[in-house]
Amino acid sequence: MTKTRNFVLGISLGLAFCGATYAADAIKIGLPVGLSGANSVLAPSVVQSAELAVEKINAKGGVLGRKLTLEIADDGSGAQGAQRAYDSLIFQKKVDVIISMENSAARNAGLPIVNRGKVPMIYTSFYEGRSCSPWMYVNAWVPEQQVAPVVDHFMSDKNAKKFFLIGSDYAFGRGMLEFTRKYVKSKGGTVVGEEYLPMDGSDWTAVISQLRSAAPDALITSTVGGAPNVTLTKQLRAAGIKIPYGNLAVDEATAKTMGTDAEGIYISASYLSSLDNPANKQFLKAAKAKFGDKMQTPNELSEPVYEAIYAYAAAVEKAGATDGDKVVKALSSVSVEGPRGTIVMNKQHHAPLTMYLGRVKGDGSVEVINSFPNVDPGKQCPRLAD
Incomplete structure (x- = not known):
């Protein structure tokens, strides 16, 4: 080494x-x-x-x-x-x-x-x-470090078997959900729907309609950081969606701007202010x-x-x-x-990073549920191996 x-x-x-x-x-x-x-x-x-x-x-x-x-x-x-x-x-x-x-x-x-x-x-x-x-x-x-804590928690603690995925239509949104889809399937779950909007999309009505029709046990989203996280979450709450919700792209600062709409979102992060x-x-x-x-x-x-x-x-x-x-x-x-x-x-x-599974509280702060020390990023750039 x-x-x-x-x-x-x-x-x-x-x-x-x-x-x-x-x-x-x-x-x-x-x-x-x-x-x-x-x-x-x-x-x-x-x-x-x-x-x-x-x-x-x-x-x-x-x-x-x-x-x-x-x-x-x-x-x-x-x-x-x-x-x-x-x-x-x-x-x-x-x-x-x-x-x-x-x-x-x-x-x-x-x-x-x-x-x-x-x-x-x-x-x-x-x-x-x-x-x-x-x-x-x-x-x-990267996904190898971040996705598993959310999916595993939903499967083991929420008895989730059917997942619905929502993302922004660009490299991050699709890349994160591609990994999530494969991980869910490797754990014996199924993905019953996967929908995307452009990076600047703000009307999630049709996507939420597809979500309702699919009747999943849990929702995982991967939207571009910032504004799309806010608009999607607000519209999910307004539509009365109450299934377990894991957001792969939200951070504490954005969660605070959402107010009470962010309450209950599950996140996986390497840093929390707490x-x-x-x-x-x-x-x-x-x-x-x-x-x-x-x-x-x-x-x-x-x-x-x-x-x-x-x-x-x-x-x-x-x-x-x-x-x-x-x-x-x-x-x-x-x-x-x-x-x-x-x-x-x-x-x-x-x-390698220590990852934390957290749940957003009503004031935008995050309650840490579990921690995972020194999670390896996996094979990212083999040609650059030291």
Whole structure:
């Protein structure tokens, strides 16, 4: 096994520097994110996590004596906007790294530009899996880590045998539900219906009608993060759908925007703001101190951005430079101790993660039902195996 170098968030980086005296040239972190479009519900928390990590690292003297700066670009929550954002960040802004919390359509559009520019990228959004590039690492979950806790709970505790699947019609929605369908069947269950709407779809009336007709025991959904999660859930509640409901794409921040409509949704996540560990308490305290009443709810789609910036900083320190090829080689052999525990992206550029099965309460917070330590991401990118 490759030996990892461990960095504790907010403590180990920059120990050689006692003040905020930096070399003249800053290290630029490119952050493409959906400031507009469906992901705009999530973007504020993502930006805050990035700002917090940069501020804390700079307060310790930066990285190799250089200050970190953020370059934020709106990807419009889609492919066309992502192409413009990546092109601007890599070839105009000349960023040293891309830290990306985006939907799969945006990622797929941006990745060829990353490959062409030969810039390291850490993708921080949970996704459908098997997106591979020598330049990209992933610190978020894939279906092999996320689906089983929900399906197994519904089968064992809710006696569910017939499942109905609803998704957004793009890579993530279809990829997640393809895996879910196969997993349900492998466990002896059946899928009695599977329906999709376009990414920007908002009228789920016909889909809910199909759901009623199929009379399933449980519902599992995989819609694009943000607005579609809200519209679908509200319409399900208005229609009086009361069967067990597992959402593979909702996060705490979005759940809070739903209000009482989110109550009872089951989720499987690698991060919850209620995690009771010193690193998470420190993270939440620092975020509250920096943003005050404007603090967004830290969530599964924002907290990994915080850890990704620390992982990049650790890789630069290990490499002794920001050269893309050197940093990429270092990324699989550094670890960070953060709110989610120890994160090492050494499994074919992906990371084993502790997963939590939770149920959303009426106030939008999540009650943890069970935990599953160090779940392996499975075979994602065999050609990138270390």
